[in-house]
Amino acid sequence: MTPADSTNDDNVVLTLDDILDDDLFTAPEKPKQLTSSDRLERAFLEIVEFRRTEGRVPSSQTREIAERKLGARLDGFLADDKKASAVKHLDEFGLLEAPAGPTSLDELLESDDLDDLLGDAAGILDVSDLPAIKRPEAPESVAQRVKSEDFAMFEPLFKAKHAELADGTFELQTFTGMDLIREGVFFILSGVMCFVADVGEDVDLVVGGKQKKKQRLRVVFENGTESAMYRQSLMTRMYEAQGQVLARTGIDASEILDADIESGHIYVLQSMSADPLISNLPNLHKIGFSTTSVEQRVKGALNSPTYLMAPVRIVADYRLYNVKASALEHLLHRVFADVRLDLTQVDGTGRNYDPSEWFVVPLNVIHTAVAMIMSGEIAEHVYDQARQRLIQSK
Structure with missing residues (x-):
């Protein structure tokens, strides 16, 4: 374009408002935050979709986990009038409507509900925990x-x-x-x-x-x-x-x-070693972490310097949920760092090995420390070796 062309009436003149209105300068809207009402509706719509797809109501007694979850969710809606009212407008299949009662004795006897009762699918007729005539098998x-x-x-x-x-x-x-x-x-x-x-x-x-x-x-x-x-x-x-x-x-x-997920195990072991250097130490315990069962973890302890080359006895197994078990283990090791066992072992290849998870501390103090860690109180306490207990830090 030449300078003369700039006077052409066809030229478009952009104002500042035009530029600011351009989509490039428009920030995308933030997604709307879900409310409890939104979550409730989404949960119910999953049940509706199952009814639409499968042609039947989900059961809370099936072995199919996905269907059982939806069936239990529907039972929850049916048991809570407030929740049911909140999603009533989405109930296109009448899932929340109470079934009509029988109009005659014959209709009652022919109903599926009576079959379910006599079949005792819900365990209504289970009398295993009711008082009964004493028999040899009763205590079991x-x-x-x-x-x-x-x-x-x-x-x-x-x-x-x-x-x-x-x-x-x-x-x-x-x-x-x-x-x-x-x-x-x-x-x-x-x-x-x-x-x-x-x-x-x-x-x-x-x-x-x-x-x-x-x-x-x-x-x-x-x-x-x-x-x-x-x-x-x-x-x-x-x-x-x-x-x-x-x-x-x-x-x-x-x-x-x-939402509740098992994190792992914090375990406490006691050594069954016959070595006087170990057996004569009162309150010697190993504090460890495992994502598998503790019994599986300690197999082969007899040949492992980690377990002092001797069998061990499990004296505590803390099964943890929604907690990073490895972090809890690390915190326990820090709390009892001053009473860590100072001993060098020799493994099966002749190499020196320093066990790092053995501590000379009473079991009841370990129990207390775990409880304090879970409640958050441990930050204000330290272990007093002389008194063998956790005390308030200064």
């Missing part, structure tokens, strides 16, 4: 609460959960069904917090003349007791007592185990 089938001999391993978990409830990380939600009863979940039963520490293998029992598969649980209570009740029995008691489940804030109870 009826669970009683007993003192938890290794409660010290679980106490830090209860303290941590109370702290997380206090700071809002976790909240109490309504118990919605047996699908929530899995290893690693905390509940409130009759005002007492309890923890499902273990779910046993299926066992075959004859109930009401029919063979049933049941699972024994190891349920530890924060008052220091534990019970080996059946899974169905815990479900019944949770419903009777209007129990609650601990769930991470903002996470639907049906997805609790997706």
